[in-house]
Amino acid sequence: MGLVGALAGLICWSIAVWIPEVASVPQELFWLIDLIQLTLLGALIGGLTVGFSDHWAGEKVLLRWLATGTAMGLVFGGIAGLMATLLSRYWVTTSGWGERVAGWMLAGSLIGLGIGLRWSNVNRWRALHALFGGGVGGLLGGVLFASMGNRAADLFQAAGLMFTGMGISCGVTAAPVLMRQGMIQFIHSNDPRTEKKYAQQLKTWELQKGDRYVLGSLGADKTGTLYSQEIQVFLPDEAVAPRHAILTGRNGRFYIERHPESVDPHGFFNYVLQVGGQELRDVQVLHSGDEILIGGTRLRFQSTEASRG
Amino acid sequence: MWFGRDTDAKLRRGIRTRFVVGVLTGGMALLWRVSAQDVPYRLELADKIRMIESGDGSARPFFRVQFNVVNEQGLPVSIVPPKDPAAVFDVAERDGRIHRPLSLHYSQESLKQVPSDVPDQRYALILIDISGSMLDSAGTASETVPNKYEAAKTAAGKFLGGFQPGQDHVAVVAFESHQVRERVTAAVFAADIASAELQLADLPVPQKHYNTGLYSAVDAALDVLADIKRQNPAAGALLVVLTDGQNQVLKGDDPDLLTGGDGLESVVAKTNAFGLQVMTIGFGDESIPLGKKGAIDSEALRRLSWPTASQFHAAQDVQSLGKLFGVARQLLVNRWQLTFTTHRENRGQLAGLDLQFQIRLRLDDRNLTSSWVAFRTPQMSAPPFEGKLDAAERQALMQISENLPAPPTPLVAEMAVRRALIFASFGGLLAFLWFAVPLLLWPSPKKQLPSQTELPKPQASRTAPTETFSASADRPNPNQPPVQHRPSETGIQLEAQSSPDRTLFDPRGQQTLAPKRDERITAELPNQTKIQVAPTLEQPPAAAGPDATLILDRLPNQNQPSQTQIQFVPPSQRNSPDRTLLDPRGEQTVVLKPDETVIDPRGEETLIISPKDKPPTKT
Numbered sequence: 001m002g003l004v005g006a007l008a009g010l011i012c013w014s015i016a017v018w019i020p021e022v023a024s025v026p027q028e029l030f031w032l033i034d035l036i037q038l039t040l041l042g043a044l045i046g047g048l049t050v051g052f053s054d055h056w057a058g059e060k061v062l063l064r065w066l067a068t069g070t071a072m073g074l075v076f077g078g079i080a081g082l083m084a085t086l087l088s089r090y091w092v093t094t095s096g097w098g099e100r101v102a103g104w105m106l107a108g109s110l111i112g113l114g115i116g117l118r119w120s121n122v123n124r125w126r127a128l129h130a131l132f133g134g135g136v137g138g139l140l141g142g143v144l145f146a147s148m149g150n151r152a153a154d155l156f157q158a159a160g161l162m163f164t165g166m167g168i169s170c171g172v173t174a175a176p177v178l179m180r181q182g183m184i185q186f187i188h189s190n191d192p193r194t195e196k197k198y199a200q201q202l203k204t205w206e207l208q209k210g211d212r213y214v215l216g217s218l219g220a221d222k223t224g225t226l227y228s229q230e231i232q233v234f235l236p237d238e239a240v241a242p243r244h245a246i247l248t249g250r251n252g253r254f255y256i257e258r259h260p261e262s263v264d265p266h267g268f269f270n271y272v273l274q275v276g277g278q279e280l281r282d283v284q285v286l287h288s289g290d291e292i293l294i295g296g297t298r299l300r301f302q303s304t305e306a307s308r309g
Numbered sequence: 310m311w312f313g314r315d316t317d318a319k320l321r322r323g324i325r326t327r328f329v330v331g332v333l334t335g336g337m338a339l340l341w342r343v344s345a346q347d348v349p350y351r352l353e354l355a356d357k358i359r360m361i362e363s364g365d366g367s368a369r370p371f372f373r374v375q376f377n378v379v380n381e382q383g384l385p386v387s388i389v390p391p392k393d394p395a396a397v398f399d400v401a402e403r404d405g406r407i408h409r410p411l412s413l414h415y416s417q418e419s420l421k422q423v424p425s426d427v428p429d430q431r432y433a434l435i436l437i438d439i440s441g442s443m444l445d446s447a448g449t450a451s452e453t454v455p456n457k458y459e460a461a462k463t464a465a466g467k468f469l470g471g472f473q474p475g476q477d478h479v480a481v482v483a484f485e486s487h488q489v490r491e492r493v494t495a496a497v498f499a500a501d502i503a504s505a506e507l508q509l510a511d512l513p514v515p516q517k518h519y520n521t522g523l524y525s526a527v528d529a530a531l532d533v534l535a536d537i538k539r540q541n542p543a544a545g546a547l548l549v550v551l552t553d554g555q556n557q558v559l560k561g562d563d564p565d566l567l568t569g570g571d572g573l574e575s576v577v578a579k580t581n582a583f584g585l586q587v588m589t590i591g592f593g594d595e596s597i598p599l600g601k602k603g604a605i606d607s608e609a610l611r612r613l614s615w616p617t618a619s620q621f622h623a624a625q626d627v628q629s630l631g632k633l634f635g636v637a638r639q640l641l642v643n644r645w646q647l648t649f650t651t652h653r654e655n656r657g658q659l660a661g662l663d664l665q666f667q668i669r670l671r672l673d674d675r676n677l678t679s680s681w682v683a684f685r686t687p688q689m690s691a692p693p694f695e696g697k698l699d700a701a702e703r704q705a706l707m708q709i710s711e712n713l714p715a716p717p718t719p720l721v722a723e724m725a726v727r728r729a730l731i732f733a734s735f736g737g738l739l740a741f742l743w744f745a746v747p748l749l750l751w752p753s754p755k756k757q758l759p760s761q762t763e764l765p766k767p768q769a770s771r772t773a774p775t776e777t778f779s780a781s782a783d784r785p786n787p788n789q790p791p792v793q794h795r796p797s798e799t800g801i802q803l804e805a806q807s808s809p810d811r812t813l814f815d816p817r818g819q820q821t822l823a824p825k826r827d828e829r830i831t832a833e834l835p836n837q838t839k840i841q842v843a844p845t846l847e848q849p850p851a852a853a854g855p856d857a858t859l860i861l862d863r864l865p866n867q868n869q870p871s872q873t874q875i876q877f878v879p880p881s882q883r884n885s886p887d888r889t890l891l892d893p894r895g896e897q898t899v900v901l902k903p904d905e906t907v908i909d910p911r912g913e914e915t916l917i918i919s920p921k922d923k924p925p926t927k928t
Contacts, residue, residue, distance in 0.1 A: 003743050010735050017728060020656075020693030021721070026539050027359060027695060028582040030687040037689050084688055089578055094403065096663025096685060103688040145689065149661030153691040154731055157660065160689070162735065 004052045005137070005169025008044035009161035016040055016161075017154060031088075034103075035081030037161075042077020042111040043070045045165050049115055049172055054229070060220040065228075069118065076114025080107035101142035104164060108138025112168040118228045119172065123211045129175035130168060137167015175208075182207040182254050182288075182303040184233065184247070190296035191237040205233050211249045214259065215294060218242035239295030241271045247286075254301065256292065257283040271295060350386055352668050352679035353379045354616045355644050357584025359542055360656065360684065363706060364697035370656045371411065371698060372400075373648045375545060376668060376679060377640055383619030385639040397672065400649050403665035403681070412705035414646040430544040431641050432478045432537050434496060434530050435468065437461050438523070438552035438592075439483040439515040445553070445603070447592075447627055454627050457553050457592055458515050464630035465509055468549070468638050472502040480533075481508040484526035485519035486562035493529035498537075523556040524567035524576045527613055531576075531583050538585070542696030546585050547641040549634070550613065553592040555599065555606030573609055580615045587615040588622070588637050592630060595623040616680075648702045659684075660691040 016037040019025075025033060050069030054061045084103035091099045112134025116127035141160030148156045184205050186198040197203070205213065215233040217240040223230040231243070241262035248255050258280060262271045273280045274293040286292075288303035356375035363369060378386045391397050394413040401407055414429065439458060447460035454460045465481060472479070478498035499505035527550055534546045558568040567575055580587055591605035599606055607623060614620035620640075624630040647668060653659060664684040670677040686692040698706060 003739050006735075007739055010732065010739070014728070014732050016690065020691060021724070023693065024539075024695060025693040026535065026542075027357065027584070027685070027692075028535065030685070030692065033687045033693070034689050088685075088688055089582070092683075094663070094665060097661075100661060100663075100688050107689075146661045149691070150658050153655075153657030153660030154728055157690055158731055158735055 002166045002170035002174060004048050005045050005165030005167065006162040007165070008048045008169075009041065009141075009163070009165030010158060012037065012041040012044050012165070013154075013158040013161045017157065031081070031085035034084055035078065038081040038084065038107050038111070039074055039077040041107075041161060041165065042073035042075070042080065042114065044073070045111060045168050046070045046073020046076075046115050049073075049169050050118065053173060054220070062220050065220075065225075069115065072114045072117065073111060076111050077107075079114075080110035083107075083110060097146045100146040101139065104142025104145065104160065105135050105138040108134035108136075108141065108164040108167055110134070111164075112137075112171050115168060116172055121228055122213065122232055123176075123208055125210060126172070126175065129179075130171035133171015133175070134164065134168040137164045137170070140164075140167065176206040176211075180206040180208050180304060181249065181252070182286075182301065184292065185300045185302060187291070187298040187300055189235070189237055189298065191239065193236045194297050197236060207247070207249055207254055209249045209252065211247075213247040214243055215245040215247060216241055216243040216259065216262075217295075235294065235297050237295045237297045239272060240297060241295070244271055244294055245273055245280075254286045254303070255283050256280065256286055256301075350378055350380055350675070350677050352376045352645075352670060352677050353383065353619075354584070354679060354682060355586045355640065356538075356546065358666060358682050358684045359695045360659075360692055361542065361648075361696045361698055362656075362694040364703065368655045368657070369650060370653060370659060370692075370694070371648055371650045371702070372666070372684065373543065373646065373696075373702075374666070374668060374682065375644050375646045377644055378670075378677065379619070381619070383617065383622075384636055385643045387639075387643055397670055398647060399669050399671070400647070401667045401669055402651065406652065408649045408651050408666075411648045411650055411709070412702045413648075414701065415644070429476060429646075430478065430541055431473075431476055431547075432498060432534065432544055433468065433480070433547045433549065433637070433641055434498075434534055435465055435479065435481045435549045436493070436526050436530055436551065437465065437481065437483050437512060438485070438521055438554070439513055440485045440519045440521040440552075440554065440557070441515055441517040442521075442554050442603075443515040444517070458512075460627035460630060461551055461592065462509055462512055464624075464627055464634050465551070466506070467631045467634040469502055469505050469509075470635070470638065471642070472505065474501050479505040479508075481505065481512060482526075482530070483513045484522060485515070486522040486558055486566060487519070489522040489525045489563055489566060490529040493526055494533060496530075496533055518561075520559050520562050521552060521554055521557045522563060522566045523550070523552055523609075524572040525563070525565075526550070527587070528567060528576050528579060531579055531585060531587075534585050535583050543646070543699050545641055545644050545646075547637065548585060548587045549590065549637045550587065550610075551590045551592055551630075552610070553603075553605065555604070555609060573612065577612050580613060585615065586620070586640060587613060588620045588633075588640060589614045590630070590633050591621065591623045592625075593623070594625055648698070648705075656694065657691045659686050662686060 016033075019033055019036060047066050047070035051061050051066050054065065084107050087103050087106060088096075088099045091102070093099060109131045112130035112132070113127050116130025119126035141163035144163060145156050145160035149160075184207065186194075186203040188199070189195045207213070213232040214230065215235060216231045217235055217237055218231045219234070219236070220229065220231075222242075233247070235244075241259065243259040243261045245262070246257050246259050248257075256273075256275060258269065258271075258273055262269075262273070264270050269279070269281075272293055272295055275284055275286065276290050277293075286301040286303075288301065290301045292299040292301060354374065354376050358372055358374045361371050361373055363371060378388055380386055395410055398410050398413060399407050400410070438461075443458040443461065444456050447454055447457045454463055469479065478500055480496040480498045482493050482496045484492060497508070499508055527548070530548050530550075534548055537544060538546055556568060556572065558566045567573075589610040591607050591610050593603050593605040595605060595607050597604040599608075605623065607621065611618035611621040622633050622636070624633050663686060665681045666684065667681050668679040684692075
């Protein structure tokens, strides 16, 4: 997934590198070149990260989400460009190396923050993960460009942007894997659509402390959200309610409960939700190895902390 | 080296003589009587350093800088230009390299005696404060100069002395606290002295309720001059600001006027970024404390001046004010313009660098130097050019081009090819990382999923069988259409995935092996796991033994062989639904329902068992 950011950086470079060729820019407006470049970088990373992330999550890639991801990246890229300009204006060293590297780092962090906000409803720390990833990527890219750019400007500008993009994308997507404390794994579904969608790829959903996942069959195209997914564990199973269950991580444990919308107003359970073969009636702690039957789909919860299992 | 370092001794003596004569002559031209021997001179920037291109398609960067020779008060000093400037001028770079001038202009004269198709253009924008306080006495009140306003008009007329039509362009703009930006941006540069004098004569009269939008006026004036520099990068530009007080914005003034410390910082940052010469004049008594009547904010005016605070001057009467306008004129006229290049053949070699230059004039008895001048490049790309060499500079370039190492001439097409190659290379690298590396690292990629290797083993107690049944049924299904058979290279029948028999389906290999009853088959799919199926219990197993064995015999370069034993648990004994496929390696356990197919969740193989309609055989 980190390669998506690198791809965005490469595309950004291939466009931005021509700006000095087509325009005679006075020195006082050099900052505009950085601004345009970072805005473009943010937009590309925003759009591509959202698109690929949704695609791999099994969700339908919505144009609306792509546009919003692009817009968020664009806005935060613009902010990053302005901040980097201010930084370079008020922090001046003889060689310019320090403020240049800091500018790259700041830009990567801010774009990462903006894109990471998309997943803040799943985990509020995700934006910070992206910020950190972008900062590290920007640091690497900045060091590369500031140290080697004068030897081969095009080459190292491209490499720097790719590193920055890769850092942002890794921050968004690798943090859940690296920091996961559990996962749910698809086992089997009676619904052929779900089976076809997840069986071969052995679909897993990473869980992390603080995560809040909604499990359901509500397709992306039927949700009204502007930017982020409403259903994080999408199960296109006829026996699964649009919003079926909620899985949350708190205090090192993971809990599952019925989504209020899947419960009849009179308190009857219209949909199957079993943990370990027992019908779920209240909030229940999940133990490692627990099998979750949701509608006609069987999932398994695994905890990386065996002692908690 | 473009110019020979060795200068003929005779020529040096000639230069020396001419310099002394020049200093003496220039000293007489000084508006301030200073002693050339006692006061240290220095070179002071009149415009920031700008990177320009040759205009012949080459990407070699050239640099152009304008400067004055001034004394320590910042007042311009006239010296006679040396005959061979290359011998006495040079540019030092922070890394120790010395660069020789390509060409040097002094006012409209070309020291290289090369023709210029366009005479040097000079642009001056004079801002005059017309706030209410300008109606106060000018110190030496007289009938002709009753107040500061009239004194300013009279003194500003000194700037127009020696006006050169076709070269000089002067705009005089009044500012107070209303329509500040609109008035300044509407400035019209007079190209003849009559028009300039008319602008001065028609200057609006101050009103008591006018305040001082000083910061905004300077801010807008910088924009005006910057526009001119963009259109004509070689032009000389000067901003002269006259005020008798300080920035003062009150209720009823323009709502967007800059004010306070932030406003000042904003304009100071802009003057530094634009790098245009700004001379500020405080008309009043500098000793009056700020806040009292008649005080001038000399600190703010010092900060607004560029390049140094020495371009702030205070005047208390019309005579000294007139002299200061004369000084302003000299700053604009007595300018040197030096063009040079470095060892860098391509502007791309400036990427990621901030350069520091120092202009030096080496004389026998002293060395005049400028402060270090920074040329800052964009943070994330190579710097673009700001303009091209003018005719005189190109001529100079042609004269010395024989000694110039031939720079590469990257045409746009070549540049495009180079960039396309970079794009293709990085794109290929990404594609390799994306597609090929996973295959190289993990021939059986799904086994390497973190979820498969890191998670704890499931609880085995749930699958313990108490009774076993054979799974070796061979049941042709009449409902299925005839299966299309075709021989494989190993002679094994390959069937569609929907085969009613027991089939072993390798989803990666797109092939299905269908063993007959009691048949042992061995197949090796291309680049895949070698698969053996021993479906029948040739030797009856123990009570808790397996019904069938799925042997995963790995290829030589893979892991150790392992076996998967298939066990079915009768409904009466089960503690889990129906049959259970147990992988003794402990990685996965799959629970079957009747009529259900099993997919090995490890993703290595898919074992599809359809014992439908076939009663299990008890062993």
